[in-house]
Amino acid sequence: MQIVFYSNFLNLHQLPLCIEFSKHSEIQFTFVACEKIPQERLDMQYQDLDSQYPFVLKAYSSKTNYEYALKLAETADVVIHGAAPNIYLENRLKKNKITFKFCERSLKKGTWRRFIPITYKKIYDGYIRYRKKSFWVLCASAYASNDLRLCGFPVDKCFKWGYFPELEQLDPEEIWKHKKPNSILWVGRNIPCKHLELAIQLAKNLKKQNYHFELNIIGSGQSEELKSELTKQKLDKNVHLLGSMEQEYVRRYMKSSEIFLFTSDFYEGWGAVVNEAMNSACALVISHACGSAKYLINRNNGSIFSFPDQQDLFDKVTNYLNNKDLAKTHGLEAYYSLANTWSVSNAVNNFLEIVKNLPELDCYNILEGPGSRAEPVKNNWIKYDRKSE
Structure with missing residues (x-):
């Protein structure tokens, strides 16, 4: 199975997940870096990881690499689309190929902002117009699915996800x-x-x-x-x-x-x-x-x-x-x-279970952790949670 992950540049919070994908026996993995890490990040002692791992394709480094990144977007079995241009989605979803959007919440500044035309258009272009396609969402925020629900995206196409920084094996x-x-x-x-x-x-x-x-x-x-x-x-x-x-x-x-x-x-x-x-x-x-x-x-x-x-x-x-x-x-x-539960190995294994059971998810049986259903969570959920204590 060929899985391609598109994002801006490789960072330490994505790295363990990418390494886990790359070493899995069932997966041929590529991470497409769409832009060079900003100098201000390097000045803050962030590492340029794009050149350190063989699974990284630097789409920004040459015309040849960019064209190959576009080709992968159309041909890969599965695409995960993070902080990357929508051009990598358009032709792929015309063919209705399995695609996951990896995202945090869309309405961080307030759910009322969905009524601002420019905000709604951005959400529509990135999510809503693909709601009837083979397009699913990996929610790196408990609030992401509710934000999308308020804008008309089906919640049953949203899964819990997150960031998976490197963990130490400790006692x-x-x-x-x-x-x-x-x-x-x-x-x-x-x-x-x-x-x-x-x-x-x-x-x-x-x-x-x-x-x-x-x-x-x-x-x-x-x-x-x-x-x-x-x-x-x-x-x-x-x-x-x-x-x-x-x-x-x-x-x-x-x-x-x-x-x-x-x-x-x-x-x-x-x-x-x-x-x-x-x-x-x-x-x-x-x-x-x-x-x-x-x-x-x-x-x-x-x-x-x-x-x-x-x-x-x-x-x-x-x-x-x-x-x-x-x-x-x-x-x-x-x-x-x-x-x-929230380990990177569980995340990869659960992700594969989702992919293998698409589109109906009849045999899908992930009840908690990454890959489980992302039920809508409202901003004021804590108020009602306290009442149940």
Whole structure:
């Protein structure tokens, strides 16, 4: 079976999936990179992976490669279309060949935006006009299927998917022996959608209630103004601004931290650091607004707070600080739920099961994890989830 994955350029969050596809005995795999990695990414110490793997076809590097990429789009058994031009879809779907769109949510800025003509046209051109074709969607956000449903795309053609960063084979029990007591970690760029201010306010509230804790913050954009604010609030002994660092050192902090915070809003498509923190056996406290929350976290392997409810965030974090056995249990379950359900090998095997059972899916039997049905999830789902507790 020939599978071709079209995207802008190869990145670390896609790489494990591509490697898994490429080594599968039933698959002849090609990743088509449609554009060169931007210089600003290289300046941020991202790697140019397009030249490092034999399964990559750089469509941007020559006319010959571009024409071959167009040919593959028409002839491959299966195409996965990510952040790539629609030209790779058009002729293929005229022939009604099996095609999957890999995407995050379409209406990050609000579901009302579907009524804006330019927004609806973009969604129509990328999805709706293909709804009666052999065209399916791999949802890298729990909110993606509902966004598409609101625009007229059939939900029964949507499957759960995500990002699959590299995972380490670890002993989570052993990791917990070396975690620092009362340690909390936040990782991300200090940009509006990440809402670092929620973590800072949490620290203020914890100190006010006389909790002993350490909050480490990793990522770019940590201003002198923020440092001064921490000193002014007498938080500088509890909150440490560590700046950017290489991935190896980020993972070290994850392994030594008991609690991992993820405070992003609805603009966060997925949040691959959530996978990495789960792989590090952290007890997660994650915003309900981010795309991965509803897929990855349940009542047995972490906590989801109602964004941007500061009291709910405080309650979820202090529940772990006050109950270390619960924190450890959820940390271990987080590790195992990735290893046993949301692993890259499961993703590839489940994807093949879907393909082999198309179009009717009569023998399709994937009940959870990647490849299971992506039921619609509304922005306010957490409100109703709480009522069932």
